[in-house]
Amino acid sequence: MHLSIAVVASLAVITPTFALPAFSGSQLKSAADAVPGESSLFVNYQGKKTPLASNYTKVSPATGSGPAGADDLLFQNLLSAEWVIYSFYQRAVEYFSASDFTKLGFPNNTYERIVEIRDNEAGHVRIFQDQISKNSITPGPCTYTYGFNQLAKPNSTKEFLALQVLLEVSSMAFLTGLANQADLNISKSALMAIGQVESRHNTWSLIDVYNVSPFLRPLGYRLPLRKPDPGSDQHNLPRFTFNPKTTTARPGSTLEFVFQAKPTFAADKDYWAVFYHDLNQVSVPYDPKKNVATIPKEFDSKVGVIMVNIADEKDAPTEDSVVAGPLIILEQPGSLTLLLD
Ligand SMILES: *[C@@H]1O[C@H](CO)[C@@H](O)[C@H](O)[C@H]1NC(C)=O
Ligand SMILES: *[C@@H]1O[C@H](CO)[C@@H](O)[C@H](O)[C@H]1NC(C)=O
Ligand SMILES: *[C@@H]1O[C@H](CO)[C@@H](O)[C@H](O)[C@H]1NC(C)=O
Ligand SMILES: *[C@@H]1O[C@H](CO)[C@@H](O)[C@H](O)[C@H]1NC(C)=O
Numbered sequence: 001m002h003l004s005i006a007v008v009a010s011l012a013v014i015t016p017t018f019a020l021p022a023f024s025g026s027q028l029k030s031a032a033d034a035v036p037g038e039s040s041l042f043v044n045y046q047g048k049k050t051p052l053a054s055n056y057t058k059v060s061p062a063t064g065s066g067p068a069g070a071d072d073l074l075f076q077n078l079l080s081a082e083w084v085i086y087s088f089y090q091r092a093v094e095y096f097s098a099s100d101f102t103k104l105g106f107p108n109n110t111y112e113r114i115v116e117i118r119d120n121e122a123g124h125v126r127i128f129q130d131q132i133s134k135n136s137i138t139p140g141p142c143t144y145t146y147g148f149n150q151l152a153k154p155n156s157t158k159e160f161l162a163l164q165v166l167l168e169v170s171s172m173a174f175l176t177g178l179a180n181q182a183d184l185n186i187s188k189s190a191l192m193a194i195g196q197v198e199s200r201h202n203t204w205s206l207i208d209v210y211n212v213s214p215f216l217r218p219l220g221y222r223l224p225l226r227k228p229d230p231g232s233d234q235h236n237l238p239r240f241t242f243n244p245k246t247t248t249a250r251p252g253s254t255l256e257f258v259f260q261a262k263p264t265f266a267a268d269k270d271y272w273a274v275f276y277h278d279l280n281q282v283s284v285p286y287d288p289k290k291n292v293a294t295i296p297k298e299f300d301s302k303v304g305v306i307m308v309n310i311a312d313e314k315d316a317p318t319e320d321s322v323v324a325g326p327l328i329i330l331e332q333p334g335s336l337t338l339l340l341d
Contacts, residue, residue: 032056035126042123046115048094051122056129059140069133070183076139078178078191079128083141085167086125089118091146092160100157107208114164117201124194131190161209165303166330168202169221171195173305173328177223206303219278221304223328238263238324240310249329252297255308259291263310263324271323274316275299276307283314295329304331 032053034041041051050057093115101110132138148160175195182188199220206214242249243256265271265288273286273293282296299306309316309325316322 036123042119042126044116045119046112050090051119052125056126057141060129060138062135062137064134066135068136069131071187072132072136074178074181074183074187075128075131076136079125079132080139081174082121082124082128083139084144085171086118086121087141087144088146088163088167089114089121091144091149093118095149096157096160100153104154104157106161110209113204113208117164117204120197120201124197127190127194131187161205162332165202165205165210165332168198168205169303169305169330170328171198172202173221173223176221202303212303215302216304217278217300217302222278223305223307224276224281237322240324240327242327242329249295250301250331251295251299251306254292254294255329257291257293257310257327259324265323266312269312272311272314272316274309274311274314274322276309277304281315283311283316286310301331305329306331 032055034051034053036042045051096111096114098108098111102108129138146160146163148156148163150156151159172195175191175198179188179191182191203214206212238259238261240257240259243258246256247253249255271286271288272283274281274283275293275296277296277299280296280299282298284293284296286293293308295306295308306329307325308327308329309322311321312323313321
C-alpha cells in the first residue's frame with residue numbers, strides 16, 4: 001500500500017523507433033560505441049543481456065582535476081538513482097519471460113514492453129554518465145534487493161508490476177522536483193524530456209496492465225525538492241512510515257506514523273504535518289503524543305504521490321523547520337494491489 005522512498009529518478013531521451021530485429025551477440029560487442037538517440041539498443045533491443053557495454057556498468061573515476069561541472073552533483077545523484085531503476089528492469093528481464101505475464105491474463109506484449117523500458121532506462125544511465133564532467137567521479141551501481149525477487153511466481157510477477165508503477169510515478173515526481181536544483185538550462189530541459197519518457201512507461205502500464213484511465217490531474221507529479229539551504233545540516237532527518245492496517249492512505253483518511261527512531265519533540269512547541277501534492281501544500285496540526293495526521297481530503301485520488309514532512313513551523317518555510325520526513329505515499333489505481341506491507 002505504501003513505501004517510503006529514498007531517491008528514485010531517471011532520465012529520458014526521445015529516439016525514433018526502428019523495427020529492428022533483436023541484436024545478436026556479435027552486434028552487442030559494438031555496444032561500447034552505442035549512443036542514446038542513435039542506437040536501437042536503447043529503444044527496442046529484445047535481448048536478456050544488458051544493452052550497456054561493460055565499461056559503462058561500473059564507476060568511472062575522475063580523470064581531470066579542474067572545477068566540477070555546474071550540475072555534476074545533480075547528475076551524480078540522478079545516475080545513482082537511475083542505477084536502481086535500470087537494475088530493477090534488467091533483473092526483471094532476466095527473471096521473467098513472456099509467459100509469466102500471459103499466464104496472468106496480461107497482454108501478450110507485456111514482457112516485450114518491459115524489455116523496451118529496460119532499454120530506455122539503460123539509455124538514461126548513459127545520458128547521465130555523459131552529463132558528468134571529467135573532473136567528477138561517475139557513480140556505478142550497487143547491489144540492490146527488490147521485493148519481487150523474494151517471492152515465488154506468480155506473486156513475484158504481480159509484485160513487479162505494482163513496483164513498476166511506483167518507480168515510474170516516483171521518477172516523474174523526482175525529475176520534476178529536481179529541475180529546481182539544476183543550474184544549467186539545458187539540464188532542466190533534459191530532466192523534463194526524461195520525465196516525459198517515464199510518463200509514457202507509466203501510461204503504458206495503466207492502460208495495458210491495469211486497464212484504468214491513464215490520465216492525470218492537470219499538473220501531473222511533482223515533489224517539492226529544492227536545493228539545501230546553505231549551512232543547513234538536515235541530511236539525516238528521522239524517517240517514518242505509517243501503519244497500513246489503520247488507513248486507506250487515501251485523501252481524507254488518517255495516518256498513524258511509525259518512527260524507527262523518534263525525534264525529540266519539545267513539549268512547549270507546536271508541530272505540523274505538512275502535506276504536499278503537486279503544487280498544493282496543506283499543513284495540519286500534529287500532536288507528537290498521538291502520532292496521527294489526516295491526509296487533506298481536498299487532494300484528489302488519481303494515481304500519484306503525496307509527500308509529508310513533520311515541521312515545527314506551519315508550511316515548513318525553511319529546511320531547518322523540518323524535523324522528520326519525508327514520507328512518500330503512492331496513490332494507486334483501484335485495481336492495483338501492492339503485496340508489500
Ligand atoms: C568505453 O569504450 C568505448 C569503446 O572503446 C570508448 O569509446 C569509451 O570512451 C569508453 N567509455 C568509458 C567510460 O570508459
Ligand atoms: C497477441 O494478442 C493479440 C491481441 O489479443 C492477438 O491479435 C495476437 O494474435 C497475439 N499474438 C500472439 C503471438 O499470441
Ligand atoms: C502468493 O500470495 C498469496 C497471498 O499472500 C499466498 O497465499 C500464496 O501462498 C502465495 N503463493 C506463492 C506461490 O507463494
Ligand atoms: C537560463 O535561461 C534564462 C532565461 O532565458 C536566462 O536568463 C539565464 O541566463 C539562463 N541561464 C544559463 C545558465 O544559461
